[in-house]
Structures are given as C-alpha cells and as structure tokens.
Amino acid sequence: MRDVDIKQTNAAGAADTVSLKQRAYRIRRHALRMGEVQGQGYIAQALGFADVLAVCYFHALTYRAGDPEWEGRDRLYLSIGHYAIALYAALIEAGVLPEDELETYGGDDSRLPMSGMAAYTPGMEITGGSLGHGLGIAVGAALGLKRKQSTSLIYNLLSDGELGEGSTWEAVMSAAHHRLDNLIAVVDFNNQQADGPSQDMLCAEPLEDKWRAFGWHAQRVNGNDIDALTCAFDTARNHDRARPRAIICDTRMGKGVPFLESRERNHFLRVDAHEWAQAIDILDRANAQS
Amino acid sequence: MIASLDAGGAPTVDAPFGHALNDAARANANIVALTADLSKYTDLHVFANANPSRFYQMGMAEQVMLSAAAGLAREGFTPFATTYAVFASRRAYDFICMAIAEESLDVKIVCALPGLTTGYGPSHQSTEDLAIFRGMPNLTIIDPCDATDIQMATRAIAAHRGPVYMRLLRGKVPDVLREYDYQFELGRVKLLRDGADVLFIATGLMTMRALQAAEQLRADSIDCAVLHAPTIKPLDVDGIREAASKTGRLVVVAENHSRIGGLGEAVAAELMRADIHPRFRQIALPDEFLDAGALPTLHERYGLSVDAVVTRVKKWLEA
Numbered sequence: 001m002r003d004v005d006i007k008q009t010n011a012a013g014a015a016d017t018v019s020l021k022q023r024a025y026r027i028r029r030h031a032l033r034m035g036e037v038q039g040q041g042y043i044a045q046a047l048g049f050a051d052v053l054a055v056c057y058f059h060a061l062t063y064r065a066g067d068p069e070w071e072g073r074d075r076l077y078l079s080i081g082h083y084a085i086a087l088y089a090a091l092i093e094a095g096v097l098p099e100d101e102l103e104t105y106g107g108d109d110s111r112l113p114m115s116g117m118a119a120y121t122p123g124m125e126i127t128g129g130s131l132g133h134g135l136g137i138a139v140g141a142a143l144g145l146k147r148k149q150s151t152s153l154i155y156n157l158l159s160d161g162e163l164g165e166g167s168t169w170e171a172v173m174s175a176a177h178h179r180l181d182n183l184i185a186v187v188d189f190n191n192q193q194a195d196g197p198s199q200d201m202l203c204a205e206p207l208e209d210k211w212r213a214f215g216w217h218a219q220r221v222n223g224n225d226i227d228a229l230t231c232a233f234d235t236a237r238n239h240d241r242a243r244p245r246a247i248i249c250d251t252r253m254g255k256g257v258p259f260l261e262s263r264e265r266n267h268f269l270r271v272d273a274h275e276w277a278q279a280i281d282i283l284d285r286a287n288a289q290s
Numbered sequence: 291m292i293a294s295l296d297a298g299g300a301p302t303v304d305a306p307f308g309h310a311l312n313d314a315a316r317a318n319a320n321i322v323a324l325t326a327d328l329s330k331y332t333d334l335h336v337f338a339n340a341n342p343s344r345f346y347q348m349g350m351a352e353q354v355m356l357s358a359a360a361g362l363a364r365e366g367f368t369p370f371a372t373t374y375a376v377f378a379s380r381r382a383y384d385f386i387c388m389a390i391a392e393e394s395l396d397v398k399i400v401c402a403l404p405g406l407t408t409g410y411g412p413s414h415q416s417t418e419d420l421a422i423f424r425g426m427p428n429l430t431i432i433d434p435c436d437a438t439d440i441q442m443a444t445r446a447i448a449a450h451r452g453p454v455y456m457r458l459l460r461g462k463v464p465d466v467l468r469e470y471d472y473q474f475e476l477g478r479v480k481l482l483r484d485g486a487d488v489l490f491i492a493t494g495l496m497t498m499r500a501l502q503a504a505e506q507l508r509a510d511s512i513d514c515a516v517l518h519a520p521t522i523k524p525l526d527v528d529g530i531r532e533a534a535s536k537t538g539r540l541v542v543v544a545e546n547h548s549r550i551g552g553l554g555e556a557v558a559a560e561l562m563r564a565d566i567h568p569r570f571r572q573i574a575l576p577d578e579f580l581d582a583g584a585l586p587t588l589h590e591r592y593g594l595s596v597d598a599v600v601t602r603v604k605k606w607l608e609a
Contacts, residue, residue, distance in 0.1 A: 118393055126364070130388045136354040137389050140361020140369075143346060147322070148365065167385070170354035177349070 020226045023093055024054035025287045028256050029280060030089035034105035034112070036276035041106070041114065044253035044260060044269035046086035048190050048224070052249050053090040055229040056155065056186075060237065065095035068123040072152060075141060077126045079134020079158040080188070084116035087124065096123040132165025134158055135185060139171050142180040142244075153237065155184045161193040164202040169214070175244040176215030183244040184236050185216075188223065190251045194267045211246045223249025257282050294461030295407055295495065296586060298502065298596070302462040303437035307400060308336025310444035311370060315341055318448060322362060323370045324348050326355045332372035332402045333460045352382040359397045360389035368396050368448065375401035375416030375457060379423060390453050391428045397453050400444075404433065404457035404494065405546030406575055406592060411582035417575050420522055421551025423455050430476070431522040432456040433494035433546070433553075437465040439520055442474035450476055457494060466498050467518075477521045479529035485513035488603060489539045489568075491530060493519045493553045496544040496573065496594065503599040512607065515539070525556055531564050540606055541568040546594060549574035571606050573599055 031046035056076060057063075063073040078087050088105065091097045097112075104110035111121050115129040128134055138156040145152055162168050175183050189207070191198045198204050211218035217239045221228040229249070236245040254260035254269065257279045263269060271279070294302070315321040315337065327350040329335045338345040348355040352373050359369040378386065378401045390397045401416070408414045423431055430452060434443045440463060447454045470482050482497070483504060490500035497518045504514035517533050519526065534541050534557075541561075543554040554572040561567070575592050589595040593602065 127388060127392050130384055132353075133357055133385060133389050136357025136385065137361040137364070139354060140358030140363075141365050142361070143358065144362045144365025144367055147362075147367065167353040167357065170351040171357065174348060174351060174354045174358065178346075 020054050020058055020230070021290065022287075023058045024050045024226065025256070025283065027053055027086070027089045027093050028283055030092045030099070030102055031085050032276060032280050032283065034085050034088065034102045035271065036280075037103055038106040038114070039273060040271070041085040042082045042268065043085065043271060044266075045083050045188070045190065046089060047257060047260065048251040048253040048255045049083060049086050049188050050089070050255070051224050051226050051229060052186060052188065052251070053086060055226060055233055057090050057094045059230050060233040061155070062152070063094070068096050071150075074153045074155065075125050075138075077128070077134045077138050077154065077156045078116045078124065079126070079128045079131065079156055079162060081115040081117070081127065081129025083157070084112070084114060084124070087116060088112050088121070091121070091123040097121070131159070131162045132167040135168055135171035136174070138183055139174045139178070139180065142175070142183040143178060145182055153182050153184060155186055157186050157188065160187065160189045160191060160198040160204055161201070163187070163204055163207075172211065172214045172216065179242040180244045181239075181242045185244065185246040187246060187248045188251055189248055190253045192253055192265055192267055207248050211248075216244050216246050217241065218246040218248065220248040220250065223251035224255050256286065295459055295464060297462070297464035298498075300464040300466050300498075303465045304462055305333035305336050305460070306437040306440040306463050307444055307458055307460065308333035310441040311337045311448070312340050314445055314448035315344065318368065320366060321368045321370065321448060322346065323372070324355050324359055325371070326350055326352045326373045326377065328373050328402070331374070331460065332400065332458060334370075334372045352377045353385050356382045356385040356397075356399070357389050360385070360395050363390070363395035363397050368398070370398045370400055372400045372402070372458075374403045374414060375419045376403065376414055378455070379416060379419035383422060386429070386453075386455075387426055391426050394428045394452050396451050398447050399453070399455045400458050401455070402458045402460045406580060406588055406594060407459070407495070407546070407585070409583050409585050409588060412579040415580050417548045417580060418551065419457070420545075420547045420553070424523055424551060424556065428453055429523065430454045432520055433522055434459070434474070434520050435494060435497040435518060436467050437463040438467040438472070439474055443520060446474055446476050459495065464498060466501060472518075474520060477524050477526055479517050479519045479526040479533070481533065482516045482518050483514070485515035487512050487539060487607065488514040489533055489536070489541050490514060490516045490544055491519055491533070491541065491553070491557055492516060492544040493522060494546045496546050499594060499596050499599055500544050502596040503603065506596065506600045507603060510604065512603070519553060522553055522556065525560065527560050530557055530560055531566055534561055534566050534568050539568060540571065540603070542571050542573060542603060542606075544573040544599065547574055548577055550577050569606075571602075573602065
C-alpha cells in the first residue's frame with residue numbers, strides 16, 4: 001500500500017478552492033492566447049478541461065517545474081494528443097514552460113506543436129494523438145515504477161472517444177489484472193466526438209459500471225467543479241485497495257466563455273479572428289468579478 | 291511439442307532465443323520480457339522459468355503488450371516482447387509505430403512463425419511482415435538464419451539501444467553457421483562462401499537453403515557465392531553493392547517472405563540507385579495468400595526448398 005501523505009505536492013499543496021479557480025482561469029487564458037496565435041486549436045476542449053488540469057498540477061501531482069524529467073515526479077500522460085493546447089497552458093501555468101513561448105504555438109520549429117509529442121515539449125511525457133495508446137503505455141510505466149519500487153503515480157488523461165478503441169479496454173483489463181494501484185485514469189467526458197455526441201457513437205454508458213466491472217475503483221464527477229475534483233483526486237490517491245483508479249469527468253466544452261459554450265457543438269470549434277480577444281476579455285471580466 | 295522447422299539433417303539447438311536471452315539478462319538487470327499468451331511458442335518460457343519476477347504475461351492482448359513494453363522502456367527497462375509475426379505486424383502495427391518507434395524506445399519485438407514456417411494457412415503465415423515494417427522509421431529489422439545466428443543476434447540487439455523487430459525460429463532450431471567463420475554483426479552482410487557464377491543474397495532460413503543449394507550446384511560445376519544479410523534494415527548497402535558489382539554473376543536474392551517489399555526489392559532498389567545492373571532474380575513467396583498443408587510440401591510448392599532453389603537457378607543460368 002502507498003502512503004500518499006508523505007508525498008509533497010508542488011507549489012500549491014495547500015491551495016484552497018479560490019486559488020485553484022485562479023489557476024484554471026489562467027490556464028484558460030493561456031490556451032485562448034495560443035488559439036489566437038494560430039487562429040485555431042482545440043480550444044473548446046481546453047476550456048472544458050482546464051479545471052481538471054488545474055487540480056492535476058496544483059493539487060494532485062508531485063513534480064519539479066524546473067526539472068520535468070525528475071525521477072521522483074508523478075507521470076502525467078496526455079493520451080489525447082489534440083489536447084496539447086490545454087496541456088501547454090497548464091505547463092506554462094505550472095512554470096514548466098515559459099509564458100512567452102505560447103507565442104510560438106503551432107509555428108515552425110516551435111516546441112509547442114498542435115498535437116502533443118514527447119520529443120518536442122518539456123513536460124509532455126508521451127506522444128499521444130493516435131487514440132487508444134496512452135492507457136496501455138501507462139500500464140507498462142506503472143509496472144516499471146513498481147519494479148523500481150517508486151511511489152510515483154501515473155495519471156493517464158484520455159477522452160470519451162478513446163473508450164471506443166479496443167486497445168483502451170485491453171489496457172483497462174491489464175491494469176486490473178496487474179493490480180496497478182499506482183495508475184489513475186482521468187476520462188474527459190465532454191460527450192462530443194468528431195462526428196457527433198459520444199453517446200451516439202459507440203455505447204459509452206454506463207461508464208462507471210463498466211470500469212468497476214473490469215476491476216477498477218471508479219468515480220464520476222462534474223469536471224468543472226473544482227471542489228468535486230479535488231475530492232475525487234484525493235479519494236483516488238488514498239484508495240487503499242490494490243486496484244487501478246478511474247475518475248470520469250463530465251465537462252462542458254468551451255467552459256468559461258459563454259458564447260463559446262453555447263455555440264453549435266462541434267469537435268473542432270470554429271472561432272472567428274476577432275472572437276479570441278473577445279473571449280479573453282469575457283474571461284478576464286468574469287475573473288475580476290469572482 | 292511445438293512444431294520446429296525441419297533441420298534437413300543438420301544438428302539442432304533447443305530454444306536458442308530463450309537461452310540467449312537468459313545470458314543477456316544475467317549481464318543486464320534492466321532486461322524484462324513480455325508475451326501475449328505465447329511464451330511456450332516463442333521459447334520465452336525459458337526466460338520466464340529462470341526469471342519469473344522479470345516476466346510479464348500480458349494475455350492475448352498484443353496492443354497493450356506492445357504499449358506496455360513502451361511504458362517499461364520509458365521507465366528505463368529493456369523489454370523483449372514476443373508473439374507471432376502476424377499479430378505484431380498486422381494487429382499491433384500502430385502501437386509499435388507510435389508508442390515505440392516514433393520515440394526510438396528500447397523495445398525488442400521478437401516474433402515466431404516468420405514467412406512460411408507453419409502450415410496453418412494465412413492466419414499464421416507472416417508473408418508480408420518485412421514489407422509492413424520496412425517503412426517504419428527508426429526500426430531495426432533482423433531475420434536470423436539459424437540457432438547460432440539467433441543466439442548472436444539476441445545478444446547484439448540486447449546491447450543495441452533502440453527498437454528492433456526480430457524474426458524467430460523456435461523449438462529445435464537447425465544449427466548450420468557454426469561450420470562457417472561467422473559472426474553476427476548488426477547492419478552487416480557476411481560472405482559465407484564465394485563463387486564465380488551465382489551470388490545468393492539471402493536472409494533468414496533461406497540462407498541455410500542457399501548454402502545447401504550451393505553445395506548441390508557445385509556438383510554441376512556451378513560456383514555459388516552466399517552473402518548472408520540478417521539485418522534487413524538498416525541494410526548494408528555498401529556490402530551488397532560491393533558484392534553485386536563483381537561482374538558476370540547472376541544475383542539471386544532469397545528470402546522467406548513475399549516477393550513484394552522484402553529483401554529482394556530492397557536490394558534491387560539499392561543496386562539501381564548505384565547504377566549496378568547485374569542479372570537479377572528473386573526467390574521469394576508469391577503475392578498470394580498461401581495454402582495450408584504440410585510445411586515441406588509447401589516449401590516445395592512455393593519454391594523455398596533446396597531442390598526448388600537448385601532447379602530455378604539452373605533454369606535461369608540456361609536462359
């Protein structure tokens with residue numbers, strides 16, 4: 001059994017809800033600025049997932065901002081490579097990447113390509129993007145950490161769409177079979193895939209029941225409720241049985257920018273050139289009022 | 291008993307891969323191994339029995355086996371992952387490509403039943419794995435000839451950093467290269483015998499067949515050289531160009547693989563790129579889904595037997 005209490009969380013270990021909200025606001029803001037640079041990006045997913053990333057980097061994860069390959073770190077795998085814009089925003093906020101680098105997002109020779117790749121970016125642990133890969137790699141890394149008697153955890157961030165890949169379920173079975181209590185799967189359920197709502201694609205529900213039936217500890221939370229998220233991450237980390245843990249996060253795409261939240265739902269959200277600054281302005285004003 | 295390749299009278303070595311991996315694992319504590327329900331059928335049970343804590347049974351799940359191998363490599367280990375060649379190449383390609391090769395991770399993929407080494411039919415006959423894998427950047431591809439080659443290649447790939455795909459003969463494996471002054475060297479061809487009339491460029495078990503064919507052809511005063519090319523990628527371009535530049539020889543590339551996309555086409559392309567134009571022929575499997583049946587019959591039918599090789603070489607020389 002792991003003693004999570006001895007782990008030191010980085011920077012904001014004692015962060016209260018307000019500061020996590022601030023972190024989430026700033027992650028959203030960094031992501032919008034990157035979107036503005038390229039005039040595109042998976043911004044709806046980034047806005048929707050910012051609260052989860054804030055809780056990851058400022059509540060749950062152990063890491064050293066100046067040493068992203070530090071052996072004692074918790075690993076965070078971005079299986080969903082197209083969420084790179086969201087992870088870069090979180091890495092900037094965490095101090096792993098310098099803020100001014102967001103100006104290079106998606107450009108030639110940038111360390112911040114539009115899909116996440118390990119070789120390009122400090123803090124990007126794996127090359128995601130071919131969906132259904134991250135959880136299997138995480139299984140191997142979790143086995144490897146146990147071989148090393150490391151107390152580090154592996155978080156694998158995946159999406160509802162990836163639950164359609166058979167390889168994800170091979171990994172789900174494998175993690176339970178090998179009793180990987182150092183593995184936490186975080187599923188972003190935004191109910192939107194390339195061709196429409198996830199629930200119309202490949203019978204995702206009932207989600208928690210599926211993960212539990214496969215031998216996991218599973219929770220489902222509102223992924224835009226920071227209190228609920230911190231509680232779920234604490235429960236996952238402190239669960240005392242030798243099994244892997246899943247946190248299914250229902251998120252709202254575009255969260256924090258009402259005109260993007262209500263825009264016709266699409267996998268790749270259209271944002272007009274003038275709307276990026278408008279979105280940042282709305283975000284700033286909402287933050288000032290909170 | 292698992293089926294072994296007919297040794298044609300040659301001595302055999304039992305499970306050379308499993309024993310060689312044990313040797314490598316004694317020297318390197320970071321070596322671990324995984325299989326997808328095929329340890330006994332890839333000679334990995336030898337390693338599993340000797341090193342139970344370093345062995346992972348991943349079940350019949352090739353995608354997660356190869357992904358997990360990537361994860362273990364990320365954490366500093368050198369995983370050897372085994373299955374059949376058809377399952378690695380056809381089923382788990384994307385995982386080998388993106389989880390392993392794209393980051394040049396130190397994973398060794400060792401696969402039994404390469405080419406036509408089973409009579410079970412197309413579900414188990416990996417006739418196109420070299421074609422599938424040759425296009426994958428960063429991946430080293432090995433097709434060893436016999437027990438000696440497998441033992442030396444296993445030690446070599448264990449010492450090499452980076453992803454490797456190795457074709458494997460399992461069970462009681464013929465041992466023929468011991469009689470030659472041979473050392474496996476990653477990325478190098480080796481001339482096993484020289485000759486003035488024919489140059490065989492052969493890989494995998496076809497090197498054994500080429501050596502035997504060369505003996506038979508000598509009786510007809512046909513003088514054959516045999517150049518063994520166990521590393522399919524990176525190909526020893528200089529060694530092959532040099533051998534094929536010697537004028538007056540029929541060049542015959544022999545491989546246990548489809549005539550499409552394997553060693554034959556790789557050699558042809560390199561010779562054309564260098565403006566070297568010998569008479570060129572291929573001994574390879576046809577571009578077909580092959581029959582099921584008894585292996586010796588199938589090798590005769592599809593041209594991989596020693597007799598079939600001899601007959602075709604004579605015909606080509608008469609033409």
